[in-house]
Amino acid sequence: MNKRFLVFTLLLAVGLGMCISCTTGEYELTSPDKKLVMQIQQEDNGELTYAFTANRTPLINKSSLGFKLESEEVIPSSGWKIEDVSGRQVRGEWKPLWGKRAVVPDHFNELTITLTRPSGxxxxxxxxxxxxNDGIAFQYRIPSGNAGEAKVLSEQTAYNFADDYTAWFYNGENYNIGPEKLTETDGTRFPVMTVKAVDNHYLAIHEANLETGAPLVLQSKGGERLFSVASKPATLLSGYTSAWRVILYGTTPGVLTDSHLIELLNPDPDPAYDFSWVKPGMAVWDWRINGAEWEGFKYTMSYPSWIRMVDFAAAQGFKYLVLDANWYGPEFASDSHPVEGDKAKDVQNLIAYGKEKGVGIWLYLNDVGGRKFPIEETLKQYGDWGAAGVKYGFMSGSQEEKNPWTRKITELCAKNHLLVDYHDGPVHPYGQMRTWPNAVTREYCHAQLDAHRVFEPKTFVTTVFVNMVAGPVDMNNGMFDLRQGHTTRVDESQPVPSTLVSEAARTLIVFSGVTILPDIPEFYEKYPALLDYLSSQKMPWKESRTLAGEIGEYIVMMRQTEDAYLVGAATNESGRTIDLPLTFLEEGIFDAEIVEDSDDAHYLTNRETLKVSKKQVTNKDxxxxKLAPGGGACLKFIKQ
Structure with missing residues (x-):
């Protein structure tokens, strides 16, 4: 290493707070608050490794980096040299159109290590x-100018955890896997992988900005604490950029849930697109109302019921009505035309009516119709009609095949001023909402009304610390018809295992750019305090914060609007009493309305009972x- 490079390296170390040893090939990258440290080292055999420490506690021991090619060669390895090391500091901010908060600090230290070899x-x-300050991330790049391409057998990235921690994993439309000890894992697992390490140390493993290749899959052999990347990356060629491998960190699980780090690792929107039309908000929905009856009126997925739902949405200030499957014909039929079929004329009339009322209309599109008919023409027509968004269902193919199709549809929707929501096994969120703010949510969970075989109170308070770490999710919370036994509804006539208060609280707790309510107006109007709580959820949020919680146990979430602080709490099958300090409030006196489960409420036997109280409070109170088993609490604070 020449003197010029040595001087530069030392200056870099001072500027970024990094400790660099030029003689051993060791590099340390610290977070802006200096509490997180990533150690990177080139071993004697030329391979790269890393380790991760938080608050002086080793959490990930030395772990491999790089790729194994189809030729069985590992890169980097013998013959690879570190040619250059550069770094930078960023102390900026991101102001999303919508998100968990109005202003997101974008503070990080960055280190780029360039490696070369004589040939190959x-x-x-x-x-x-x-x-x-809330995690580390790294990615691989092949600089432009490299000739040829190299087929990859596997990615070498590994996570060698320092101890036998406890983990939970995303598991599609099933229970989350976990809690399980790392040494109990045997086989593949899907992110988000949320880890409870030693006291006050939590991690989440995910990825960001996946442009090419298969979405992240993890694997481990039984009896080990070592997890590796099982998903095959794209071919290495000039200009290749991998997804970011992300390790989120927090002293509580709520820090993981509140983070915007995944989004920050995605690029800003293309300046060619104007996203000022993107408006997050509450929506009503026609799928679950089908068959519901109230005082002689039977709800169906048809024009009279749609008008009734639009009128209700307008009265409450809800922004949208979502039309689900079969409006243009049987959704899986190859001859169901997504523009000309069945109720297309009614839909166009409904969109016009909705515009008069200030309510946008979403249109469902199944993958069968999305692929058989020209998708460009279909989405352009929806935009020309004035639709507000598209709910895209049952996308076919592998996750690797779904990703480019999802990206294409998202961009086409943006061109036509359409929001978009992906359902039925979508590609996991990886921060798309920064680049494409119209990508407001996806069913990266099992929507709770579909999930009677798996959905229980503990499912919810696990999902919010696992699935929701990846980004906005559409869980369809907020069912208020919780009567015992089967109802007249056509689809999923069983009640949700929850309480009224918990159902309302869940609509606030779940982060989503569109919160889709599943019930008919009359059941919401039956409970004025809870309906007011729903109507008060006026996005975009000014601030969000998980105030308390534990994975699989309970959660307390605060979200702030322009004129109110809202809090939602939910628990698992165990009832509990929570002490809630109001330190999140600003100075002053607030009128608080508190909705709790009744003393005898229970998520299985007495769901539809609650109590309401009002008081004046300050941030010192x-x-x-008191949360019933499977229950919750809803609070609204208005400054005097």
């Missing part, structure tokens, strides 16, 4: 690493909340 394909590669 590729002959240059970069490791780019970033340290934020502590409220005691």
């Amino acid at each position: 394909i590729p002959d240059r590669m970069e490791l780019v690493a970033r340290a934020y 502590i409220l005691k909340l």
Whole structure:
């Protein structure tokens, strides 16, 4: 290493707070608050490794980096040299159109290590690493100018955890896997992988900005604490950029849930697109109302019921009505035309009526119709009609095949001023909402009305600390018809295992750019305090914060609007009493309305009972909340 490079390296170390040893090939990258440290080292055999420490506690021991090619060669390895090391600091901010908060600090330190070798394909590669205050991330790049391409057998990235921690995993439309000890895992697992390490140390493993290749899959052999990347990356060629491998960190699980780090690792929107039309908000929905009856009126998925739902939405200030399957014919029939079929004329009339009332109309599109008919023409027609969004269902193919199709549809929707929601096994969120703010949510969970075989109170308070870490999710919470036994509804006539208060609280707790309510107006109007709580959820949020919680146990979430602070709490099958300090409030006196489960409420036997109280409070007060088994609490604070 020449003197010029040595001087530069030392200056870099001072500027970024990094400790770099030029003689051993060791590099340390610290977070802006200096509490997180990523150690990167080139071993004697030329391979790269990393380790991760938080608050002086080792959490991930030395773990491999790089790729194994189809030729069985590992890169980097023997013959690879570190040619250059560069770094930078960023102390900026991101102001999303919508999100968990109005202003997101974008603070990180970055280190780029450039490696070269005399010959071979590729002959240059970069490791780019970033340290934020709530996690680290790294990606691989093949600089432009490399000739040829290299087929990859596997990615070498590994996570060698320092101890036998406890983990939970996303599991499609089933219970989350976990809690399980790391040594109990045997086989593949899907992110988000949320980890409870030693006391006050939580991690989440995910990815960000997946452009090419298969979405992240993890694997481990039984009896080990080592997890590796099982998903096959794209071919390495000039200009290749991998997804960011992300390790989120928090002293509580709520820090993981509140983070925007995944989004920050995605690029800003293309300046060619104007996204000022993107408006998050509450929506009503026609799928679950089908068959419901109230005082002689039977709801169906048809024009008279749609008009009734639009009128209700307008009265409450809800922004949207979502039309689900079969409006243009049987959704899986190959001859169901997504523009000309069945109720297309009614839909156009409904869109016009909705515009008069200030309510946008979403249109369902099944993958069968999306692929058989020209998708460009279909989405353009929806935009020309004035539709507000598209709910895209049952996308076919592998996750690797789904990703480019999802990206294409998202961009086409943006061109036609359409919001978009993906259902039925979608590609996991990886921060798309920053680049494409119209990508407001997806069913990266099992929507609770579909999930009677798996959905229980503990499912909810696990999902919010696992699935929701990845990004906005559409769980369809907020069912208020919780009567015992079967109802007249056509689809899923069983009640949700929850309480009224918990159902309302869940609509606030779940992060989504569109909160889709499943019930008929009359059941909401039956409970004025809870309906007011729903109507008060005026996005975009100014601030969001998980105030308390534990994975699989309970959660307390605060979200702030322009004129109110709202709090939602939910618990698992165990009832509990929570002391809630009001330190999140600003200075001043607030009128508080508190909705709790009744003393004898229970998620299985007495769901539809609640009590309402009002009081004046300040940020120095502590409220005691009683949550029934499977229950919750809803609070609204208005400054005097």
